[in-house]
Amino acid sequence: MKATPRGLRVQIGLFGRRNVGKSSLLNALAGQEVAIVSPVAGTTTDPVEKAFELLPLGPVLFIDTAGLDDAGTLGAERTGRSRRVVERTDLALLVVTGGVWGDLEEEVVAGFAERGYAGDIQVLMAVDSDGRTLGVRVLKHAETPGLGDKIEVKKDPWIKSFDGKSLGDPAPAKWGVKKDSGIFDQFAGATITPRAVVKAVKGGLEFYADHRQEILGGQS
Ligand SMILES: Nc1nc2c(ncn2[C@@H]2O[C@H](COP(=O)(O)OP(=O)(O)OP(=O)(O)O)[C@@H](O)[C@H]2O)c(=O)[nH]1
Numbered sequence: 001m002k003a004t005p006r007g008l009r010v011q012i013g014l015f016g017r018r019n020v021g022k023s024s025l026l027n028a029l030a031g032q033e034v035a036i037v038s039p040v041a042g043t044t045t046d047p048v049e050k051a052f053e054l055l056p057l058g059p060v061l062f063i064d065t066a067g068l069d070d071a072g073t074l075g076a077e078r079t080g081r082s083r084r085v086v087e088r089t090d091l092a093l094l095v096v097t098g099g100v101w102g103d104l105e106e107e108v109v110a111g112f113a114e115r116g117y118a119g120d121i122q123v124l125m126a127v128d129s130d131g132r133t134l135g136v137r138v139l140k141h142a143e144t145p146g147l148g149d150k151i152e153v154k155k156d157p158w159i160k161s162f163d164g165k166s167l168g169d170p171a172p173a174k175w176g177v178k179k180d181s182g183i184f185d186q187f188a189g190a191t192i193t194p195r196a197v198v199k200a201v202k203g204g205l206e207f208y209a210d211h212r213q214e215i216l217g218g219q220s
């Protein structure tokens with residue numbers, strides 16, 4: 001696995017405010033002390049990279065970053081570097097704590113959305129420690145304006161229907177659009193897009209459930 005070329009690894013960036021546990025999450029997923037963890041806000045200053053195999057995904061390259069709320073002159077340089085990592089990763093893990101979802105978090109989402117992304121990544125989601133969805137945003141889609149683009153929060157509040165949902169709520173069989181006997185609305189003439197989003201969100205919750213122990217470690 002060490003021989004996997006960097007370019008073939010899925011690059012996953014860890015973003016969030018200072019002290020939210022980004023480095024702890026990297027260490028937990030890697031199963032080793034890759035990044036320094038401390039209660040002092042601003043511990044990670046430069047991006048820290050770690051290549052390993054994360055099943056079932058395969059070879060990945062994680063990039064831990066400095067908190068996006070770092071202040072002062074050096075702080076601006078650090079957050080600038082974190083933002084540049086946003087530009088080159090395939091996937092973002094946005095770590096939030098205490099349900100805090102503000103401008104900084106929206107900025108990470110917008111950073112991804114503005115890239116003219118060529119890959120498969122379509123949604124970004126935040127999950128609380130109990131496996132409940134805090135928020136979902138669509139980053140990229142190619143649906144017809146006026147139909148499928150209702151998955152964008154600025155066009156329609158539909159995407160907020162995932163807020164507070166978990167794998168048990170609704171029951172697994174109900175994790176679908178209404179046409180498929182699920183609970184989520186679909187849009188007339190554009191079922192494929194909401195269906196894909198429901199599937200992606202459910203997949204994200206399953207990822208969290210599968211890795212919950214590594215993610216939370218001994219802490220909660
Ligand atoms: N209670 C609790 N504490 C945590 C958790 N994850 C991390 N911590 C603690 O939070 C503090 C910050 O953790 P880090 O992993 O260094 O956070 P970070 O986001 O990398 O911080 P910066 O590098 O400063 O931006 C440490 O004291 C950790 O032990 C968690 O899930 N629960």
Ligand SMILES: [Mg+2]
Pocket residue numbers: 022023024035036037043044064065
């Ligand atoms: Mg850190």
